Amino acid sequence: MDKGAYDVATSSTVIDTNDTIAKRWRRATEEPAWIRVTLITISLIFVALFLLLPLSVVLYGAFEQGISVWYDAIRDPDAMSAIRLTLLIVAIVVPLNTLFGVAAAWAIAKFEFRGKPILISLIDMPFAISPVVVGLIFVILFGSQGWLGPWLSAHDLRIIFAVPGIVIVIAFGTLPFIARELIPLMQQQGKEEEEASLTLGANGWQTFWHVTLPNIKWGLIYGVILCNARAMGEFGAVAVVSGRIRGETNTMPLHIEVLYNEYMFTAAFAVSSLLTGLALVTIAIKSVVEWQEERQQRLAAA
Amino acid sequence: MSIEIDHVNKHFRDFVAVDNVSLTFRDGELTALLGPSGSGKTTLLRIIAGLEQPDTGRIRFHGEDTTDLHVSERGVGFVFQHYALFKHMTVFQNVAYGLTVRPRKTRPSKAEIKQKVMRLLELVQLDWTAHRYPHQLSGGQRQRIALARALAVEPKVLLLDEPFGALDAKVRAELRRWLRRLHDDIHVTSVFVTHDQEEALEVSDRVVVMNKGRVEQDGSPEDVYDHPANPFVYQFLGNVNLFHARVHDGIARIGDVQLPAPEFQGYKNEQGQAYVRPHEIEVFAGREHSDALHAKIELVSVVGPTVRLELRTDNSDELVHAELTKHRFRALGLAQGSDAWIRPLYSRVFLPDERVANG
Numbered sequence: 001m002d003k004g005a006y007d008v009a010t011s012s013t014v015i016d017t018n019d020t021i022a023k024r025w026r027r028a029t030e031e032p033a034w035i036r037v038t039l040i041t042i043s044l045i046f047v048a049l050f051l052l053l054p055l056s057v058v059l060y061g062a063f064e065q066g067i068s069v070w071y072d073a074i075r076d077p078d079a080m081s082a083i084r085l086t087l088l089i090v091a092i093v094v095p096l097n098t099l100f101g102v103a104a105a106w107a108i109a110k111f112e113f114r115g116k117p118i119l120i121s122l123i124d125m126p127f128a129i130s131p132v133v134v135g136l137i138f139v140i141l142f143g144s145q146g147w148l149g150p151w152l153s154a155h156d157l158r159i160i161f162a163v164p165g166i167v168i169v170i171a172f173g174t175l176p177f178i179a180r181e182l183i184p185l186m187q188q189q190g191k192e193e194e195e196a197s198l199t200l201g202a203n204g205w206q207t208f209w210h211v212t213l214p215n216i217k218w219g220l221i222y223g224v225i226l227c228n229a230r231a232m233g234e235f236g237a238v239a240v241v242s243g244r245i246r247g248e249t250n251t252m253p254l255h256i257e258v259l260y261n262e263y264m265f266t267a268a269f270a271v272s273s274l275l276t277g278l279a280l281v282t283i284a285i286k287s288v289v290e291w292q293e294e295r296q297q298r299l300a301a302a
Numbered sequence: 303m304s305i306e307i308d309h310v311n312k313h314f315r316d317f318v319a320v321d322n323v324s325l326t327f328r329d330g331e332l333t334a335l336l337g338p339s340g341s342g343k344t345t346l347l348r349i350i351a352g353l354e355q356p357d358t359g360r361i362r363f364h365g366e367d368t369t370d371l372h373v374s375e376r377g378v379g380f381v382f383q384h385y386a387l388f389k390h391m392t393v394f395q396n397v398a399y400g401l402t403v404r405p406r407k408t409r410p411s412k413a414e415i416k417q418k419v420m421r422l423l424e425l426v427q428l429d430w431t432a433h434r435y436p437h438q439l440s441g442g443q444r445q446r447i448a449l450a451r452a453l454a455v456e457p458k459v460l461l462l463d464e465p466f467g468a469l470d471a472k473v474r475a476e477l478r479r480w481l482r483r484l485h486d487d488i489h490v491t492s493v494f495v496t497h498d499q500e501e502a503l504e505v506s507d508r509v510v511v512m513n514k515g516r517v518e519q520d521g522s523p524e525d526v527y528d529h530p531a532n533p534f535v536y537q538f539l540g541n542v543n544l545f546h547a548r549v550h551d552g553i554a555r556i557g558d559v560q561l562p563a564p565e566f567q568g569y570k571n572e573q574g575q576a577y578v579r580p581h582e583i584e585v586f587a588g589r590e591h592s593d594a595l596h597a598k599i600e601l602v603s604v605v606g607p608t609v610r611l612e613l614r615t616d617n618s619d620e621l622v623h624a625e626l627t628k629h630r631f632r633a634l635g636l637a638q639g640s641d642a643w644i645r646p647l648y649s650r651v652f653l654p655d656e657r658v659a660n661g
Contacts, residue, residue: 192386195353196448198373199380200400200455210403214390 058276061269073270081247082255083274085163086232089251093171093231098224101178106212108179109186110194120183126175135240138169161243166251169237174227181223182216189215218293222286229282232275303364303458303491304329305350310359312345319345320356321515327459327508329364330489332482334502334523337512338538343495344463346512350493351461352376363458379452379490383464385444387436393447394432397422400455422450425484442473449481453488462494466501474498478505499539503527511535533652536577543583543622547576547651554651557617558593561649569653576649580625585611586643587634594643597622602638604628611636613644 031039062070073079104123108116126134140146142159152159159165193215197207213220235253242249250258252275259268305327312320320342327333335343348354350361352373360369368376387396395402397419401410410418423429426446428439436444445465452460465481466474482505485492496502502509503523511518511526511534518538519531530536545556549572554563556576566572586594597613600621604610609631611624624644636642 192382192384193388195373196380196382196386196388196451197399197403199351199353199376199378200403200451201374201377202399202403203374206403210399211388214388 055276058269058272061265062273064269065266069266070270070273073264073267074274076267078247078250079255079267079271082250082252082271085166085250086252088163089167089170090228090231092167093174094224094228096171097174097178097227098220100175101182101223101227102216102220104179105182105186105216106208108183109189110191123176123179126173131169131173131234131236132240134172135169135237138165138172138237138241142168160241161245161249163249165241166238166249169241170231170234173234173237174230177227177230178220178223181219181226185216185219186212218289218296221289222293225282225286225289229279232278232282305459305491305493306360306362306365307346307350308360308362310346310349310356310361312342312349312354312356318342318515320349323359323512323515323517325510325517325520327491327493329491331507332485332492332494332505333508333510334506335493335495335510335512336497336499336502336538337518338497340514341512342515343497343512347461347463347493347495350459351378351380353380377455377458379455379457379460381445381448381452381460381462381465383467385436385441385448385468387444387448387451389436392433392435393423393428393439394419396436396447397451397454399451418454419450422454423447425453426450440473441469442477445469445477446480449484453490457490460490460492462492464495464497466498467496474501481505503539511538513538530577530650533575533577536650536652541580541623541625543578543580543646544620545576545578545646545649547574547649548572549574549651549653554649556646556649557595557615559595559645560593561646563649563651566651566653572653574651574653576646576651578646578649580610580623582646582648583622583624584645584647585613585624585626585634585636586645587636587640589643591643591645594645597642597644599636599638599640599642602631602636611642613642615644 074083104119107113108120139160141148142152142165143149144153144160146160159168193211194207197211198204202210233253234251235257238251239254239257242251242254244250244254244258246255246258252271256268256271256275259265259271307323307325307327310320310323311318323342323346335347337343345354349356352368352371356369360367362368363376388399391399398415401415401418404410420429420432423432426449428443428446428450431439431443431447436447439447449462449465462481466477469477478501481494494505503526506523508521509523509526510520513534519526519535521529526535527539530539536542547554547556549555549563549566549569551569552562552564552567554561554566554574554576556578561576584594589596595615597615599611600614601612602609607628608625609628611626613622613624615622622644634642
């Protein structure tokens with residue numbers, strides 16, 4: 001009995017000591033409570049003011065006069081044409097840049113060649129140049145006064161102020177997204193698995209399909225989503241090359257601007273809410289993909 | 303299937319990786335390519351596999367020139383240091399891969415593939431892992447799966463690039479004995495690269511020692527260890543002590559110790575270096591032999607059953623390393639700081655290069 005009581009007493013003392021230590025002891029990277037609270041409050045206010053407020057303003061403005069007004073604004077022929085054009089462009093540009101991005105990342109990550117750093121810088125260029133300048137570059141190239149203009153008009157081809165021009169500038173502007181996403185991923189993975197596949201008798205295409213692609217799947221989807229979001233929202237370059245022909249070469253962002261300039265705020269907000277909605281869906285998919293990728297990596301690391 | 307390497311050269315920019323190497327690996331033999339890092343052993347292996355192109359020279363499998371054959375058509379099994387298993391496939395899919403990517407005409411049926419894969423998994427004693435993913439296995443298990451995957455395509459030759467390099471010491475030792483037994487069963491011509499001399503000596507039928515892109519020696523493990531062709535091989539295969547020696551008429555003298563050096567019959571008063579392995583040095587507590595060298599014990603380290611001594615002789619700045627059994631060490635009653643007498647039992651003398659031809 002005595003011995004048992006003694007044991008209990010000792011163990012409770014030990015717990016007490018641990019508690020005191022835990023109270024006083026702070027992790028090396030941890031800050032005092034007041035600093036933490038202040039920093040978190042500032043960040044939350046910032047997020048609310050600059051992200052949540054504009055989003056709710058768009059949605060409020062769109063639905064302020066009821067769902068039927070919103071629906072009419074969307075059903076407007078010009079608006080419908082803008083939506084169709086935007087979706088068409090996304091349908092052309094995203095697959096194009098997926099192809100280019102995978103090819104460029106493959107070349108850069110798996111092979112050694114002269115001028116590789118130059119190629120990497122070139123891929124980054126569309127990020128660095130202002131979209132308006134990009135638009136002007138293509139006007140100079142393909143416009144009626146441009147270098148290739150006379151040849152194009154002689155063959156009855158229209159690029160500037162037409163859909164091909166819009167596709168070209170958007171493809172240019174979104175070119176880096178997928179390549180940039182894949183290059184570090186593929187570099188990190190090295191080429192041992194591909195070599196293993198080749199020694200087992202697989203040809204290049206089989207190796208790409210069965211080994212390379214599954215390994216970059218999540219990164220590729222992430223890049224496609226980013227590329228897609230940017231392709232839908234691109235404004236500056238499109239504004240220069242499209243000629244803003246209503247019902248013909250106006251994409252959704254351009255159409256919104258037109259409506260806004262004509263004081264048709266509700267219609268502008270209605271189309272904006274649609275574009276925002278598409279963006280939100282994209283972000284939701286992106287989050288799911290990120291979450292999936294994280295899980296994948298956790299599994300791989302385990 | 304024998305492999306013939308005929309005057310192969312390979313350089314990367316300024317670095318010469320493989321320098322005019324000619325070798326023949328005999329049918330069914332397990333050969334170790336042994337050398338320090340940067341000696342060109344891995345490059346040579348990759349050239350045999352077709353993962354690298356030689357600058358000049360030919361590779362022949364059983365007399366048939368395969369130099370220009372693509373890696374996927376060469377019929378080699380390659381095992382990588384870091385396993386290179388396909389992460390997103392199960393163990394079963396990994397092993398079956400080489401069969402499933404075959405063109406329809408030569409592809410076995412699903413049932414045949416399944417049977418073959420399970421047989422291979424049994425061979426590497428991992429049939430219970432078929433539905434797991436590589437990340438759920440230990441390093442040693444992964445490497446066995448990689449080996450099963452390489453064997454699934456019935457390769458003509460099996461090439462292993464530091465197959466146990468990423469594993470810890472105990473697993474390594476187990477796995478290399480296992481590889482030896484496996485090779486005795488399947489008898490496919492195999493070449494494996496290693497920088498671990500113990501591994502090379504234990505596992506292989508034949509050891510090829512490489513340095514700076516060149517073959518330094520080529521022979522049986524015993525031969526290479528007991529009769530190193532040159533100072534590099536001597537130093538690379540285990541620890542070694544260097545003594546100044548005087549060679550005269552087939553006798554090498556280290557201090558007062560006289561050792562036979564029959565290969566230098568007819569040489570007169572040549573200065574050379576005598577190479578003596580630590581376990582080939584006798585240690586005494588007293589001056590029992592008139593020719594033994596006096597030394598002081600500077601350090602005693604007990605490594606399991608053996609005791610390693612660092613001794614300093616009277617007339618040398620270099621430390622002498624000696625190795626003896628713990629039993630013998632105890633019997634001598636030596637301790638750190640005490641006096642000891644040492645006598646080399648066997649040595650191999652190398653003369654400076656320019657003196658060799660003069661005999």
